[in-house]
Amino acid sequence: MKTIKQIIAASTVALTSALSVLPAHATLGSCSEAIVLGTTISETGPFSTLADRWRKMTEVFAEEFNKGGGVLVKSCNKKLPIKFVIYDDQSVPATAVALFEKMATVDKVDFFVGPDWSSLGGPVPPVAEKHKIPMVMANVATPSVYDRGLKYIWGTPFPVVPNWSARYFEMIGKVSPKPQTIFFITHDNPVMKGITATWSKKAEEQGLKVLGNETFSPELKDFTALIAKVRAAKADIIYLSSYDNASVPLVQQMRQLKVRAMDVHHTMLTGALHRQVGKDIEGMTGELSWYPGVKGDYSDLVETVMKRADVSMFDYIWTLGRLTSYLTMIQAIEKAGVVDREKVKEALFKATVKSPAGDVTFDERGFPNTGAFTVQMNGGKVNVVWPPEVATGKLVWPSPTWK
């Protein structure tokens, strides 16, 4: 009896051990197994408010995409389904690095998609480079991340820093009365500083006089001094380059202290900001990468996925960047015609891929050319106001709430 028990126990241990070392996918180049994409999502930690519904969204994406059979792989002369391996990176760079290393060596995924945020986009790519696994990062918008000569890295942030406010500045060049001056207020963060550096230069090139540029720490709660400077400057446009959460007290105090301008522009006009400051957000302009209703490649798929996963574009403004990273990898595999890392890498090099917001073209660094629409909060709703051909609402200029 004892011997039988020992045999059963030994068999169980052996079976468990064998299963635990089995990769999540079959062999690369296989025509019978699913293509496995490995990713991390910031489900917990400081960035979780931006991404906590993305696990479900990613699973729904795989389901919906596989309904059509999956990715067409020419060398197999058939479509292969996709499958995701997903981990929570906890918004921590070191955790993300460890998890991508695990996906490369233990899960043995075929390709990487994600992660998000420039703070993770800095340390994670060397893992992909070391294992020679093509990686299409999602919301990593800082150009310097792509300037390191890495060969296996691409990114699909919407928008990228050099294009962030392109449509907004195009718009203010055409409105009447025309603004003459601008004041920049910048959250002390590399991405936001990059946006200010780019757009303060372009503002000057456009003939706008830059009256000031003040940087604030995310810990700052009392903005009286900063707002006093802004009020004294009497700028036509106040440009807030900030993450939504950090700017909550600033927006509230600007209202309390009756700041006046033709327009207050926020680089992250989000549902989270709206929920926190309420009607103080009324009349402000901002950027939005895409919204359901704008027709483009894969827009029906993306709309269905977002609806099923209960993800609103205004609440989760980085969703398009995330989904486009999946779409980009899928298109690259189709273009390569084989589940082969080197071939997919070649397919991604300087590629142009389709997205619901239009074509995305990568430069030789893997950096894309993505942009965003200009939106305005009117009557508690967010409307796309520029460019006019895709507008869902009329621009109110100058903003009546900041008079």
Next chain:
Amino acid sequence: MEVLLQVLIGGVLLGGLYALVAFGLSLIYGVVRILNFAHGTLLAVSGVLASLAYASWQLHPLLIAVLLAPLLFVCAYGYYQVLLRPLSKRNHFESTVGTVLVTVGTLMILSDLTAKAAGATQRNIPLRLEALEFGEIVISTTQLLILLGIALLTVVMHLILTCTWFGRAVRAVTQDPVGAQICGVQSTRMKALTFAFGSATVAVAAVLYVLSFPVDPYMGFGLTVKAFTIIVVGGVGNLPGALLAGIFLGVAEGLTGLYWKPEWAPALSVVLMLLILVAFPKGVGVKA
């Protein structure tokens, strides 16, 4: 000139709020001799609770403060008796290290639990009253009322400490615990009551704070550091001193933002505390 006046007004308000946070901490340290690292977090958590109560049931902020204060009093009393009092029976080293570990652990647990339950985003009570305008100077009526609340609370606390038996006992234990014990003051009970009273003042401070500034579960430690600075400048157990020190810190932060850079303002309290401790190792305030 208008800009400077505007900044000074903002600085006084902010400093008053800092002083309110420091009152409780100062009392607790004066009597119980515990540096409660979770004090600022208690304010942050109370602020989140106040904001939720306002958003869910539209309760008047004053009523929220009246409900929160006894709740914190009871919780803090129990917390002291269960977790901190046993440490006082250990030797000095173990007691000191133990209280630091317990209060820092509390800080982390409170922050994470609140973030899990209510989210990590900022919350406040968006009470908007029409602002007063004097030329280029704008004074928020809400802020004026908060300032009035701070002044009233300072007077009430001062009266409690000077005119009641509890206050006299608190001051007696602060000045000479052994002498107080000989005179019939049960110092162990007084310590628990003072810890609870100091924590209950945080409820009122939290409601006043969220009327003006947003709070989030993780902002508490920064406030505790500011409160330490105020105690160092204003003196342990010295409420008028704490109020003046708080206003000094608030105005200094405002002027830093005006004449230098706003991003340096939050770090100012640490720099000031270090400078003061180097120049005056025993603090500059007078003990009550």
